[in-house]
Amino acid sequence: MDQFWLIISKPDNVPIVLMLLLVGFFTWLALSEARKFDKARAEGKTVKEAAYGDEADYPERVTVWPFLVREEFLAAIAMTIFLFIWSMALDAPLEEMANPNVTPNPSKAPWYFLGLQEILVYFDPWIAGVILPNVIVVGLMVIPYIDPNPKGSGYYTFRERPLAITIFLFGFLILWVLLTAIGTFTRGPGWIWFWPWQYWDTHAVVAETNVDFSDLFFGISSGSFTGSLIGFAVIAIWFPLIMALPLIFRKGRELASEMGIVRYLVFGNLLAFMLALPLKMFLRIFLHVKYIWVTPWFNV
Amino acid sequence: MDTDALKKEITKGQLWRSVMRHDVEDNPRTRVLKVMSNVFLHLHPVRIPRFGLYLKHTWCMGGLTFFLFLVLTVTGTLLMFYYHPTKEVAYADIKYLEFDVPFGMLLRNMHRWSAHAMIISVWLHMYRVFMTGSYKPPREFNWVVGVLLLTLTMLLSFTGYLLTDDQLGFWAVTVGTNMARATPLLGHEGPFAELTGASPYNDIRFAMLGGSVVAGNALLRAYIWHCIALPLIVAMFIAVHFWRVRKDGGISAPQ
Numbered sequence: 001m002d003q004f005w006l007i008i009s010k011p012d013n014v015p016i017v018l019m020l021l022l023v024g025f026f027t028w029l030a031l032s033e034a035r036k037f038d039k040a041r042a043e044g045k046t047v048k049e050a051a052y053g054d055e056a057d058y059p060e061r062v063t064v065w066p067f068l069v070r071e072e073f074l075a076a077i078a079m080t081i082f083l084f085i086w087s088m089a090l091d092a093p094l095e096e097m098a099n100p101n102v103t104p105n106p107s108k109a110p111w112y113f114l115g116l117q118e119i120l121v122y123f124d125p126w127i128a129g130v131i132l133p134n135v136i137v138v139g140l141m142v143i144p145y146i147d148p149n150p151k152g153s154g155y156y157t158f159r160e161r162p163l164a165i166t167i168f169l170f171g172f173l174i175l176w177v178l179l180t181a182i183g184t185f186t187r188g189p190g191w192i193w194f195w196p197w198q199y200w201d202t203h204a205v206v207a208e209t210n211v212d213f214s215d216l217f218f219g220i221s222s223g224s225f226t227g228s229l230i231g232f233a234v235i236a237i238w239f240p241l242i243m244a245l246p247l248i249f250r251k252g253r254e255l256a257s258e259m260g261i262v263r264y265l266v267f268g269n270l271l272a273f274m275l276a277l278p279l280k281m282f283l284r285i286f287l288h289v290k291y292i293w294v295t296p297w298f299n300v
Numbered sequence: 301m302d303t304d305a306l307k308k309e310i311t312k313g314q315l316w317r318s319v320m321r322h323d324v325e326d327n328p329r330t331r332v333l334k335v336m337s338n339v340f341l342h343l344h345p346v347r348i349p350r351f352g353l354y355l356k357h358t359w360c361m362g363g364l365t366f367f368l369f370l371v372l373t374v375t376g377t378l379l380m381f382y383y384h385p386t387k388e389v390a391y392a393d394i395k396y397l398e399f400d401v402p403f404g405m406l407l408r409n410m411h412r413w414s415a416h417a418m419i420i421s422v423w424l425h426m427y428r429v430f431m432t433g434s435y436k437p438p439r440e441f442n443w444v445v446g447v448l449l450l451t452l453t454m455l456l457s458f459t460g461y462l463l464t465d466d467q468l469g470f471w472a473v474t475v476g477t478n479m480a481r482a483t484p485l486l487g488h489e490g491p492f493a494e495l496t497g498a499s500p501y502n503d504i505r506f507a508m509l510g511g512s513v514v515a516g517n518a519l520l521r522a523y524i525w526h527c528i529a530l531p532l533i534v535a536m537f538i539a540v541h542f543w544r545v546r547k548d549g550g551i552s553a554p555q
Contacts, residue, residue, distance in 0.1 A: 012468070015416035019423070026359060026424060030431040033356060051351075051554035060553075064344040065334040067353055075360050076367050083371065083417070087409035094398065097391045098470035100513065107471045110461050112419050112454055117475065126490050129479025140447045143430075144440035152433035154351070154552035161433065168430050298484075298491035 004196035007185055011093045016111050016184050023177050027169075033156035034165075041159070051155040105189040105202055114183030115176050121191065122280045124299055132273070139270045143168075146267045148258045163255070167271070175277060210290035213283070222294040231293025235300060242275060243268030343542055349553035357432070358551070361425035365453075366538065368418040373531065375411040383463070385523035387516040390465040415457050422453045434552035442544040445537055452534050459526035462519060473522070474514050480505040 008017055040050035052058070062068075109117050119128040151160040158165055186193055188200035212222030214230040221227050243265070246252030256264045283289035293300040310316055311324050322333035335341045351357045382401055383393045397404035426446065429435060435443035462473040481489040485496050486504040493503070500512040510517030545551065 012416075015413070015420060019420045022420060022424060023427070026427060029356060029359075030428070034431075047554050055350075058350060060350060061347045062350050062353065063328070063331045063335075063347050065331045065341070068344060068348055069335075069341065071353060071360075072363055075363060079364055079367055079417075080371075083410055083414055084406075086413045087406055090409070090413070091405060092409050092412035093468055094394055094464060095467040098465050098467055098514075100470070102467070104467060104471055107475050109475045110458055110472050111416075112457065113476060125479055125482035126484055126487075130483045130487075130490070137447060137451055140426075140450075141444045144435040144437070144443050147436070150436065153436040153555070154432060154434060155554040156357075156431055157433075164433075165431070172427065172430075 001197050003194070003199050004185070007200075011090050012111060013184055014090060016181065020177070020181060023173070027173065030156055031158065034158040037155060037157050038159040041157075047155065106187060106191055108183070108187075111180065111184055114187075115179035118179045118183035118187065119277065122277065122284050126298060127300065132277075135270070135273050139273070142266060142270070146259065146263045146270075148255070148263065167274075171274060175274070208288060210284075210288050212294055213289050213292040216287060216289060222291060228293065228295055231291070231295075231300070234292050238276065238279075239269060239272045242272035345546055345550055348551055351553035352551040357553075359424060359428045361421050361428055365418055365421045365425055368414050368421060369534070369538070371414045372411060372418065375407055375414065376527065376531075378407055379411055380527060385463065385520050387465065387519060390463065390519060394464050394466070415460060418453060419457055422450050426450055432552060439544075439548045439552065442541060442548055445541045445544065449534065449537050449541060452530060452537065456526065456530045456534065459522045459530065462514070462522040463526065465519060470514060473518070477505055477508055477514065477518075480508055 007013060036053075037050050040053070041047070108114060116128060116133060119132060122128070123132070147161075147164050149161050149164065151157075152164075186195065188194040188198075189202040189204060192204050192206050194200055194204075212227070212231075213234060214220045214222045214227035218227075218230060220230065222231060247256060259267065280289075280292070283292070291299040307324075311320075321337045323330050332346045335344055335346050379397070382397050382404065384390060394408070397408055399405075401407070429443065429446065458473070458476060461469045463469065481487040481500075481503065483504050484491045485493070486498060487493060488498045488500050488503045488505075490498070498504075500506065506512055508518075508521070509515075510521050
């Protein structure tokens with residue numbers, strides 16, 4: 001446990017602890033506000049009545065001066081005090097002078113990129129470090145254009161947009177925040193998994209024999225032409241499969257017709273990208289699969 | 301002379317009126333004028349939905365992100381007085397800042413913790429905007445601008461990481477920029493690098509670092525991106541972001 005305390009009390013890791021607490025708190029806040037709203041709606045109240053609660057007869061609009069300006073002023077003062085206390089209590093880290101000949105183990109990116117660094121365990125750098133970050137940014141940008149649901153604008157609700165919120169929470173809480181925490185707190189020397197009670201031993205070795213997908217399931221060498229073809233087939237099936245799955249259900253078909261073909265294709269592809277990560281994590285962790293598709297030029 | 305009369309004397313005078321341009325009595329008219337006749341306050345509309353005041357609705361995260369950007373601009377400018385972006389003295393400058401410059405350590409701490417806080421607040425701002433569905437029409441494009449600002453915030457922090465020229469920054473940036481090697485077509489270890497002839501001396505990582513390793517040129521490039529280019533780009537997008545909040549119908553509220 002001493003080791004764990006050492007890691008979370010590192011000055012640069014303190015913000016992650018703070019971030020985890022804040023994300024937890026705000027997730028609770030958003031979902032409890034949503035539950036309150038949904039309950040009121042179920043009782044037959046209008047959106048406005050449900051959102052405003054017992055303050056429904058208060059004025060809907062207020063003047064910025066003094067109400068908003070006062071609040072901004074107070075927020076700025078509170079943040080300033082918080083920063084001063086933080087800065088007096090904790091010094092910014094400064095290690096020894098940069099030395100290209102001494103590689104620290106583990107070598108870690110800044111904490112907000114550790115989720116991406118964690119993905120490097122499961123995918124080669126060209127996917128984990130280049131393709132996926134770009135897909136994340138583009139995927140976030142297109143959210144407003146692929147969400148056909150006009151409801152739930154300007155208030156917290158779950159029932160009016162369950163799909164959008166579920167996907168976002170999965171992406172944000174699990175694939176981003178949790179992976180960042182894993183990359184920070186459990187990955188020690190050699191990027192080996194260490195539990196909080198374990199000591200980060202620089203000489204630790206984990207014996208792990210990885211196999212490729214076609215070797216494991218078909219006994220065909222992944223480097224062979226047939227093996228490569230099998231790998232390609234898995235990827236080629238994965239994307240249409242994820243896109244087709246919702247269409248089995250009536251609600252999925254309704255969603256698709258509401259979205260139209262282009263929106264649905266974009267949505268389906270992004271979803272397939274997103275779900276490929278937990279799938280590959282599962283294959284890697286439990287079946288020790290390294291690559292699904294091996295080619296002379298790149299591996300997936 | 302009583303204070304009320306003095307106050308009146310001052311606020312009716314030419315000097316006061318040339319600056320303030322409106323009465324000081326608190327009435328609906330002056331509340332509007334106070335916002336409209338002030339260049340900083342007029343970023344706001346005159347009236348906002350009451351929901352815009354509720355912390356449980358806004359989490360205050362957008363405003364705090366902007367405030368942290370201002371704190372970072374001020375502390376960053378002060379840090380620039382004590383810092384030379386060269387391999388010879390960069391690390392010594394940080395030591396000098398920590399041990400010799402009055403309040404230097406406090407200044408550096410403020411800058412670093414504000415940067416971390418800004419990353420967190422910008423994530424939480426996005427989280428809030430998603431959870432209230434505030435990206436929905438007519439606010440789609442402002443969400444796109446917001447995602448760009450989020451990305452730029454992380455790049456700002458990343459470029460600042462190298463500037464201390466210590467092991468922490470050096471290896472974090474080495475790990476980060478090594479990813480660029482694997483860029484398809486454009487990186488020398490990426491798929492199809494042989495088609496474009498990408499090598500360690502001409503690929504996209506070389507362009508980022510100004511060399512094949514993280515060294516003096518990388519320090520200078522990080523410094524220029526961090527202190528000039530990215531803040532300017534971010535400031536421009538912030539202007540667009542704020543302007544669009546108003547043009548797209550103000551802060552979202554239940555309709």
